[in-house]
Amino acid sequence: MSAPDAGSDDDPDAHRGVDLGTDPGADPDPMVRAVAVSYRYDSGDPALDDVDLEGRPGEIVALVGPNGAGKSTLLRLLAGDLVPDAGELHLPSRRGAKGRVAMGYAGEEACHFESLSGTHNAVFFARAAGLGREEAEQAVREQFDRLGLAEDAPRPVSTYSFGARRKLLLVEALAHRPTLTLLDEPFVGLDLDSREALADLLRERSAEGGTVMIASHDLDLLPQLADRIVFLHDARVVAGGSPDELLSSMPDVARFEFTLDGEFAGAELVLGEGMILVNSGDTVVLESERGQAALPEACFALVVAGARIRSVVVRDAGLAAVFRSVTGAELDV
Amino acid sequence: MTAIVWELEWRIAFARRRLFVLNIVVPLLLVLPVALGAAPAVHAAAVYVVLFAIFSTFGSAIPLVRDGESGLSGRVLRAGVEPASYFLQRTAAGAVLDLLQLGPALAVAALGAGAGPRAFFVALVALAATVWVANLVGVLVAAATRSLAEAALFSAVSTLLLLHASGVFRTPLPGSFGAAFESVAPFRALHEALLAMSMMTPVGGGTALGIWCFVMAVATGILAGRLSGSLGGSGRA
Numbered sequence: 256m257s258a259p260d261a262g263s264d265d266d267p268d269a270h271r272g273v274d275l276g277t278d279p280g281a282d283p284d285p286m287v288r289a290v291a292v293s294y295r296y297d298s299g300d301p302a303l304d305d306v307d308l309e310g311r312p313g314e315i316v317a318l319v320g321p322n323g324a325g326k327s328t329l330l331r332l333l334a335g336d337l338v339p340d341a342g343e344l345h346l347p348s349r350r351g352a353k354g355r356v357a358m359g360y361a362g363e364e365a366c367h368f369e370s371l372s373g374t375h376n377a378v379f380f381a382r383a384a385g386l387g388r389e390e391a392e393q394a395v396r397e398q399f400d401r402l403g404l405a406e407d408a409p410r411p412v413s414t415y416s417f418g419a420r421r422k423l424l425l426v427e428a429l430a431h432r433p434t435l436t437l438l439d440e441p442f443v444g445l446d447l448d449s450r451e452a453l454a455d456l457l458r459e460r461s462a463e464g465g466t467v468m469i470a471s472h473d474l475d476l477l478p479q480l481a482d483r484i485v486f487l488h489d490a491r492v493v494a495g496g497s498p499d500e501l502l503s504s505m506p507d508v509a510r511f512e513f514t515l516d517g518e519f520a521g522a523e524l525v526l527g528e529g530m531i532l533v534n535s536g537d538t539v540v541l542e543s544e545r546g547q548a549a550l551p552e553a554c555f556a557l558v559v560a561g562a563r564i565r566s567v568v569v570r571d572a573g574l575a576a577v578f579r580s581v582t583g584a585e586l587d588v
Numbered sequence: 589m590t591a592i593v594w595e596l597e598w599r600i601a602f603a604r605r606r607l608f609v610l611n612i613v614v615p616l617l618l619v620l621p622v623a624l625g626a627a628p629a630v631h632a633a634a635v636y637v638v639l640f641a642i643f644s645t646f647g648s649a650i651p652l653v654r655d656g657e658s659g660l661s662g663r664v665l666r667a668g669v670e671p672a673s674y675f676l677q678r679t680a681a682g683a684v685l686d687l688l689q690l691g692p693a694l695a696v697a698a699l700g701a702g703a704g705p706r707a708f709f710v711a712l713v714a715l716a717a718t719v720w721v722a723n724l725v726g727v728l729v730a731a732a733t734r735s736l737a738e739a740a741l742f743s744a745v746s747t748l749l750l751l752h753a754s755g756v757f758r759t760p761l762p763g764s765f766g767a768a769f770e771s772v773a774p775f776r777a778l779h780e781a782l783l784a785m786s787m788m789t790p791v792g793g794g795t796a797l798g799i800w801c802f803v804m805a806v807a808t809g810i811l812a813g814r815l816s817g818s819l820g821g822s823g824r825a
Contacts, residue, residue, distance in 0.1 A: 334666060367660070380664075385668060
C-alpha cells in the first residue's frame with residue numbers, strides 16, 4: 256500500500272522535490288507561501304520543522320494532523336502572529352483593494368468584548384478591516400443570518416454559548432471578505448446547518464479568488480470542501496494532494512462501521528491479517544486492506560468476541576486511513 | 589482609520605454601567621472624609637493627587653494587560669487597527685472617562701477647601717492633563733509587565749516615584765537636583781492646583797505638564813509597534 260508523496264521517517268529530506276504542501280507546477284503565483292519554515296516553542300521543542308506550503312488564489316487548503324502536529328502554529332505564522340525561526344514566508348500585502356485588510360483569521364482564542372453585543376463586536380472588527388459603518392453592518396447582518404446567529408446578535412457576548420462564540424469569531428474573520436482566510440478548527444462547536452453554511456461561505460471566498468486555509472479534524476467534510484489536503488505530523492508536512500488523489504491511493508481499503516447493542520471494549524477481538532480496530536465503544540470501526548470482501552470475516556470476529564451487531568455501514572478508506580498509512584500514527588479525531 | 593477604538597471604549601464604558609458608577613463613587617468616598625475632616629491643605633492635596641494619579645495609571649495599565657493576556661488586543665491589531673491609533677485612541681477615551689469619573693471627587697475636594705470657581709477650573713484643567721499623562725504612563729507600564737500583578741506593582745511604583753519627584757511628599761532643597769526635576773515633573777501642576785484651591789498659592793508646572801502631554805503621546809505613537817509586540821499577544825507560542 257502506498258500513499259502519495261509520503262516522506263520517510265528515516266530520511267527527513269525525503270519529501271523534498273515532491274508535492275507535499277506545495278505544488279510548484281500548478282500556479283506560478285501563489286497567494287501565500289511558506290518555504291522551509293521552522294519554528295520552535297519557548298521550551299525548545301520543534302513546532303514546525305522545514306515546512307513548505309502554499310495556497311493559490313481560489314484554493315481551499317486543509318491542514319490535517321493530530322494535536323501538536325503544528326497546524327495552529329502554521330496558521331499563526333501565516334497570520335503574522337508569530338515569526339519563524341528559519342525559512343521564508345511570502346504573504347499578501349496587509350491591505351488590498353479599497354484599503355481593506357487582506358487577511359481574515361480565526362484562531363483558537365474566542366475572546367471578544369464581553370459586555371458588548373455580538374453585532375457591536377462583529378461590526379467593530381469589520382470596520383477595523385476597512386469597511387465603512389453601513390457596509391460593515393450589512394455584511395455582519397448577512398453573515399449572522401447565514402450562520403444562524405441572528406437571534407443572538409443583540410445580546411451581550413457574555414451570555415453566548417460556546418457555539419455562538421465560535422460563530423461570532425468566524426463572522427469577525429469573514430465579514431470583510433478577505434482574500435486570505437485562515438481558520439483554525441472552524442467547524443468545532445457548530446451544528447449541522449451552521450457547518451454547511453460555513454462550508455458554503457468558504458466556497459464563496461474561494462470562488463471569488465480568495466485563498467482559504469483551514470486546520471480541521473472534520474474528516475467527513477474536508478474531502479467535499481478542500482481542493483487540497485496537507486497532512487502534518489511531528490512538526491513536518493508528510494503528504495499532500497487533492498482529496499481524490501489521497502483517497503484513491505488506497506483503493507483496496509474498506510471501512511466497516513458497526514453499530515452495536517451496548518458497549519464493546521474490543522479486548523476479545525481477534526482480527527485477521529490486514530484488518531485493524533480503529534474505534535471501539537458504541538460504534539466499532541474496523542478497517543481492512545482486503546476491501547469489502549473482508550466484511551464477513553469482520554462480522555464473524557465481532558460476534559465471536561461477544562458483540563451484538565445492530566447495523567453496519569461500509570465505506571471507502573477515509574483520510575484517517577491514508578494518514579495512518581503515511582505516518583503509522585492515528586489522527587486523534 | 590476612523591475613531592473606532594475611541595467609539596468602542598465608550599460603548600464598553602456605558603455597557604458596564606455598574607463599573608462606571610463605582611469608578612465615580614469610590615474616589616468620592618475616598619475624598620469625602622478628607623474634604624469634610626478639615627485636614628491640613630498640604631495633606632489633603634497630597635492625598636488627592638496620589639488618588640487621581642494612581643487611579644488613572646492603574647485604569648490604563650490593568651485593562652491593557654488583561655486584554656493582552658486574553659488575546660483581545662492581538663485580535664484588534666491583527667484585524668487592521670494600526671498600533672499607534674489603537675493605543676492613542678484607547679488612552680484618549682480612558683483619559684476623558686477618568687476625568688468624568690474623577691470630576692465629582694474633585695468638586696467635593698474644591699467644596700471642602702472653599703475654592704472659588706477659578707481655582708476649581710484651574711484644578712480641573714490640571715486634572716485633565718494629568719490623567720492623560722498618567723494613562724500614557726499606564727500604557728508604558730503595561731508594555732513592561734507580564735501579568736496583572738506586575739502591572740499593579742509597576743503602576744504603583746512608577747506613579748509614586750513620579751509623585752515623589754513632583755514634590756508631593758516633600759519639598760526639595762532649593763538648587764538641588766530634586767528641585768530641578770520637580771520643576772519639570774508631570775504631577776507638580778495638579779498638586780499645586782489642588783493646594784491653590786485652599787491656600788491661594790501660585791500654580792507652577794503647567795508648561796512642563798503640557799510638554800509631558802505632548803512628549804508622552806509622541807513617544808507612545810513612535811513606540812506603538814514595539815508596544816504592540818508585548819501587549820498584542822504576538823511573539824512566541
